[in-house]
Amino acid sequence: MAKKRKVGNPLALAVLSYLSQKPMHPYELSRTLRDHGDDRSIKFNHGSLYMVVQQLAKAGFVAEQETVREGQRPERTVYALTDAGRAELRDWLREMLEEPGFEYPRFVTALSLIAALPPSEVVSLLRGRLYHLAVAQEETTKLIDGVLAQGVPELFVIEEQYRLAQLRTEARFTEEFLKRVQDPDTEWTAAWASFHGESAPVDDADEEEQP
Amino acid sequence: MAKKRKVGNPLALAVLSYLSQKPMHPYELSRTLRDHGDDRSIKFNHGSLYMVVQQLAKAGFVAEQETVREGQRPERTVYALTDAGRAELRDWLREMLEEPGFEYPRFVTALSLIAALPPSEVVSLLRGRLYHLAVAQEETTKLIDGVLAQGVPELFVIEEQYRLAQLRTEARFTEEFLKRVQDPDTEWTAAWASFHGESAPVDDADEEEQP
DNA sequence: GGGGTCATGTAATAGGTTACATGATTCT
DNA sequence: AGAATCATGTAACCTATTACATGACCCC
Numbered sequence: 001m002a003k004k005r006k007v008g009n010p011l012a013l014a015v016l017s018y019l020s021q022k023p024m025h026p027y028e029l030s031r032t033l034r035d036h037g038d039d040r041s042i043k044f045n046h047g048s049l050y051m052v053v054q055q056l057a058k059a060g061f062v063a064e065q066e067t068v069r070e071g072q073r074p075e076r077t078v079y080a081l082t083d084a085g086r087a088e089l090r091d092w093l094r095e096m097l098e099e100p101g102f103e104y105p106r107f108v109t110a111l112s113l114i115a116a117l118p119p120s121e122v123v124s125l126l127r128g129r130l131y132h133l134a135v136a137q138e139e140t141t142k143l144i145d146g147v148l149a150q151g152v153p154e155l156f157v158i159e160e161q162y163r164l165a166q167l168r169t170e171a172r173f174t175e176e177f178l179k180r181v182q183d184p185d186t187e188w189t190a191a192w193a194s195f196h197g198e199s200a201p202v203d204d205a206d207e208e209e210q211p
Numbered sequence: 212m213a214k215k216r217k218v219g220n221p222l223a224l225a226v227l228s229y230l231s232q233k234p235m236h237p238y239e240l241s242r243t244l245r246d247h248g249d250d251r252s253i254k255f256n257h258g259s260l261y262m263v264v265q266q267l268a269k270a271g272f273v274a275e276q277e278t279v280r281e282g283q284r285p286e287r288t289v290y291a292l293t294d295a296g297r298a299e300l301r302d303w304l305r306e307m308l309e310e311p312g313f314e315y316p317r318f319v320t321a322l323s324l325i326a327a328l329p330p331s332e333v334v335s336l337l338r339g340r341l342y343h344l345a346v347a348q349e350e351t352t353k354l355i356d357g358v359l360a361q362g363v364p365e366l367f368v369i370e371e372q373y374r375l376a377q378l379r380t381e382a383r384f385t386e387e388f389l390k391r392v393q394d395p396d397t398e399w400t401a402a403w404a405s406f407h408g409e410s411a412p413v414d415d416a417d418e419e420e421q422p
Numbered sequence: 423g424g425g426g427t428c429a430t431g432t433a434a435t436a437g438g439t440t441a442c443a444t445g446a447t448t449c450t
Numbered sequence: 451a452g453a454a455t456c457a458t459g460t461a462a463c464c465t466a467t468t469a470c471a472t473g474a475c476c477c478c
Binding site: 040090103105111116129153168177 | 231249252316323336339377378
């Protein structure tokens with residue numbers, strides 16, 4: 001499970017996928033990815049794209065098809081998917097869909113070290129996070145609705161729907177955690193607070209100051 | 212928002228955090244991180260740790276405190292947190308807790324390219340994923356229960372509780388999506404299937420096996 | 423007493439990001 | 451015509467992962 005791929009960057013998967021529709025030169029790929037909003041789902045930057053295409057070429061998954069020059073612009077090399085590339089695309093996508101891989105989201109990291117901050121501060125920070133999460137949810141919803149309104153089939157926005165579901169869960173979890181931290185009946189808050197030289201869990205509403 | 216940190220690797224954050232409790236040498240850090248199960252929350256590998264410690268030293272966040280030799284083992288350099296390091300720790304943790312950052316989970320990537328596989332295949336792959344997700348949930352639950360049973364305060368397992376919530380959401384989302392794909396009333400499945408030369412959405416029931 | 427594996431660290435390699443470079447097109 | 455931005459690519463620089471190295475301890 002989870003083989004070592006010759007090329008491991010997820011951007012390469014997108015490249016394979018787009019080349020399976022027609023041969024393109026790197027810049028066109030770049031453009032297409034951005035236009036499709038795939039840069040929200042796949043970490044993308046100009047420089048890496050060229051690197052990835054080279055890697056794919058070296059691995060035999062794509063092949064240089066022709067080199068055209070249009071006007072006085074630099075030459076553009078057009079790449080096409082090879083049979084090996086088509087196989088890799090299928091195999092890789094299959095794997096990614098079937099096997100949930102172990103990942104390290106920043107929030108997990110932060111939570112695992114959260115005890116290093118005093119609880120009062122954590123409370124105010126998490127309130128802030130809730131706000132940001134609400135904004136992100138709204139943006140995502142708008143984006144989805146906008147795309148659907150243009151007649152694009154839902155299939156092409158499921159990744160955003162998924163993201164939305166995760167945002168909601170994160171928000172609910174955060175609220176839930178906030179409650180527990182502020183609940184005077186939670187046993188561990190006292191120890192946590194006193195470790196930081198604080199006394200009781202903050203229970204009051206408002207204010208942002210930190211003396 | 213989201214400053215450029217002199218040292219950006221999350222592993223560095225863990226190092227700062229542990230050094231805030233007492234000075235240690237890299238190997239002890241390594242050991243402590245593993246023992247605390249932090250390698251589930253922070254990508255960790257032996258080599259990177261030494262690199263990160265060096266980077267932190269260069270950035271002035273930690274300082275070499277002494278070099279001891281015990282028996283005939285190689286010298287171990289003990290590092291201590293500096294004031295700048297303490298400040299960085301607080302600031303960084305605050306940021307990570309407050310600001311949800313944009314991320315690229317593999318499942319999001321996979322979903323965004325899912326149309327490249329035929330729906331019938333997708334159905335069977337996602338059934339497989341559901342199984343894996345169930346396993347992961349069970350493991351996580353066991354882990355949490357085990358730790359709590361040893362009297363560790365809940366605060367030190369919230370990251371696992373969070374992970375669990377996300378796993379559940381992912382599973383529910385996947386089930387929901389599976390239903391839609393297989394529902395003959397979903398408008399876009401037909402086009403998807405025929406694009407891949409298939410005809411109708413698969414509707415058959417049964418089987419759970421995982422080889 | 424020889425085979426594993428623990429303890430500890432360094433060096434080589436590969437991977438990815440940023441910065442640089444430059445002609446073309448469009449805008450004002 | 452000059453400014454800004456697009457189009458296109460290369461190169462330099464960081465970062466991270468793997469591989470390598472070596473003495474000590476433990477097991478049978």
